[in-house]
Amino acid sequence: MAKTSDDARLELLQGTLDMLILRTLQWGPQHGHGIGQSIRTQSEDLLRVETGSLYPALHRLVKRGWLKAEWGVSRANQRARFYRLTPEGKKQLLREESRWTQLVRAIGRVMKPAAPPETEE
């Protein structure tokens, strides 16, 4: 899939899309388009999810049992497939959040050592 080479836009880290989807759905069931828009607006337009990635990810999460999909009607009275977090999905979100925090902290330490005690200078 061709990635738009907009410098301002960030590329999603591998494996973070699942987490973002789960997070977005924490606020309630949403359809695919809504999830994409939600991630985009919440990231202040920095993250844009390709539909080519979004939908396979959604289906993958359904297959794993973290999401449940059912047909419903959107606010604009459109028929749409809504995704909802399952209890399993909620647990998974917690796990991913904590892993993410650890990762951010670890990367942060490497990039910006707070108080380097071993510095000999």
Place this chain on the structure above:
Amino acid sequence: MGILSWFERSRPDADEDDVREEIRSHLAIAIEERMADGADPQTARYAALREFGNVTLTTEAIRGVWTPRWLEAVREYAGDLRYAVRALAKEAAFSTTVVGVLALGIGLNAAVFTMLKGLALAPLAGVARSGELAVISSETSTGRQVRVSYPDYRYLRDHDRAFSGLFGSAVATLGLGRGRSARQIWGELVTGNYFQVLDVHAQIGRTLLPSDEVAPGRHPVIVLSDGLWRRDFEADPDVVGKTVLVNNHVLTVVGVADPTFHGTVVSYDVEVFIPVMTAPRLGFTFGSQQATPSGILADHRAAVFFPQGYLRPGTTLAHAAAQADGLWAALARDRPLTDAAQHLRVVPFWQAPGSGPTYALPAVSVLGAMGLFVLMIACANIAGLVLVRGVSRRGEIAVRLALGAAPTRIVRLLVIENLVLAVAAAVLGLLLARYGIVVLVGYAERLAAPQRIFFNTEIDGLIMGFALLVGCGSALLFGFVPALHSSRVALVSVITDDASPRTASRRRLRSILVVAQVAVSLLLLVGAGLAARSVEAARRSDPGFDASQVTAVALNLRQSGYDRWQGRTFYRDLLEAARAGPDIESATLAAHVPLSLHETRPERIAIERYEPDRDEDLVFMSNIVAPDYFRTLRISLTAGREFEEADDESAAPVAIVNNTLAQRFWGAAADAIGKRLRVGDGDWRTVIGVASDVKYARIDEAPRPYVYLPFLQSYRGSMVLHTRGRGAVDRLVEQARASVAALDADLPILSAKPLADETRGALIFFDLIATMLSVFGAAGMGLAAVGIYGLVSYTVAQSAHEIGIRMVLGASGVSIVREFLARGLRLGAAGAALGLVAALGASRLLGSFLFGVSPTDGTSFFRALAIVVGGVIIAAIVPAWRASRTNPLSALRHQ
């Protein structure tokens, strides 16, 4: 998650509609939103679609989520398979040629392998591990294999520990029924454990059991083969308890053997199984001198059978032989053997002395080697074809690589393509082999009629596996590897430049292929030629008697209840009646016909005043003949006279010997007259005549000593009537048949045909082998011719450009033809030289199958050479001539 729901989810198209609907709804929402922002419907729709990207790819990706990995792999392979089949179908000429060529190679080899299976690997139908059977035989000092007597077998069976079970079986000709409907069938006289050791069961009733081997004459029972049961009893389910008449004795049917089982004698279709305890009753003496009913069962000198069975796990043949020989030594201590010194051997079933496999296997191995040669030529052909085709595919492959196809993917595609060809060729080859075997067996059956023969030549998993293995191996080695070779292309050069390979390496490869094909086909043709000449020689060779205008009518009086005196009278009247017939020159009787293929009536001979060496083996073939025998068969007498009516029981015992025997013991034919010899434990007989040698068993046998006894002094119930006369021999046969019927209308005539038909059996072997060798030679030559033609003409076609330039520059067509002819001949000569060297080496191996022709027979070599060189010349001239006639400008423009 239940299995069903898992399957439901894994089914790729289960939610296909959902996916489509979901994408549609996504787009609808996106358009709605844009329109809400003020865009016009057209722009909104366009933008939404653009934002979404490739709908198909997304659908595929979603579907991929739901597809299990293995299914994906299967799909991918199926896709490759479809692609391969489509690609091959598009090049029908190429595919058909490769499949056809390979099928021919596979077919011939599968046919040989089938024979190998029927002879050695799984020789007995209906017996699970028949290839693993081992056989005990006793060997004399001269290497003659002797059957073991029944009491000795009992001793071995009771004391041996190397075999898990030892059974004995003697094949015998039996007279079935009485009167006109009577006929001769093959039966096995077996020990009680026969069916148990072989693990063969009865489909109706029971098999024979150890309880059928208790006392001589107490077991008048019989087990039928499936074939006999169907033919003679119309598959009667209530056959158990019915009786059949065998050799004029009533036997009760106790069961019908498994339908797949045809006995344990390769090439014989055995129709009945009878307890060996019943054999004396049916008149089988096996050379025993004891006339009591239990004769052979007690006589240590009656040679009855070769005990056989399965070795216990972990026991080797050598170990089994050592054990058996130890037992044998103990036996010999208890009972001095009167025969020459013997020891026991244990051999695999296919080496059982005198069995079909021992005769046929050497020839089949030669056929196997020939088959491999044909396969080699076929493979060289395929390699050539693939090389030529590879050139045209270089463009395609380069484009695929340029479009980003992984090299492994292309390799996989090539492998699959070749496997498709291989499987198609294997299937076709199997059909070919099956048809070939059916034709061959049918031919042998017709020659053997009315005797029934059977070979275990069913196409089974083993043979299919063999064909697939050969097919895939050949296709991968000679199809895939060259394909890979020609696919290794530099992208740029192929796409920018033209696709013709002018590299020296490829031209060299083609040359090597041509040389190899010429060499191997020469080898094949020499082999086929030598075989054809042997058969010709065997057909023309003098068997020592004249079978033309002679009849052979086989009778068995014993079977119809004649005793010795009645029999003697009958035969005397029969000869009288036969001689009185119109156009009859002479008539006689003989126990055996010459060229019988069997060791007929081996007898221990003692020569007066001749002290044999301790180990000397004096067992020779013999025959019982009536007066006029030598005159009727036109066997010349080198000294003395032939048997006369006066040589009857009241006269002094006499014998006639053959030249070889006379020379061996008395120096010259004339010196033999008046000397005395003894047959078995019989009376001393005076030699009254010396007959010239005859081919007694096989056309290619070495001269062997032979003894004739007069019928009037040694009665036998089962004899063959020979008459010689003028006119159509078939009419003579009818006449002989009529004179038998005139004496006893109910007497079964076991067979009645011209003697020439009877002795033709001895040529079957040569005939079959030579026919097959010729087929192999022709197949190899045909393939090689096509292959060489293809390669040479391709070379010429590749040079069209060059030819065009030369013609433009003023070269004449003749000079161009000459040039290509010279190139072709150079390759042909190199191949022929190689082939000649190989043929000289290989034909020595053929030596033992050749008859009357030397392994370096000039005619065969010359013919083969002429055919091969002629083929090369045609293959070179025709395309070159065609090229020289094309318009040079068009050739130039073409490239």
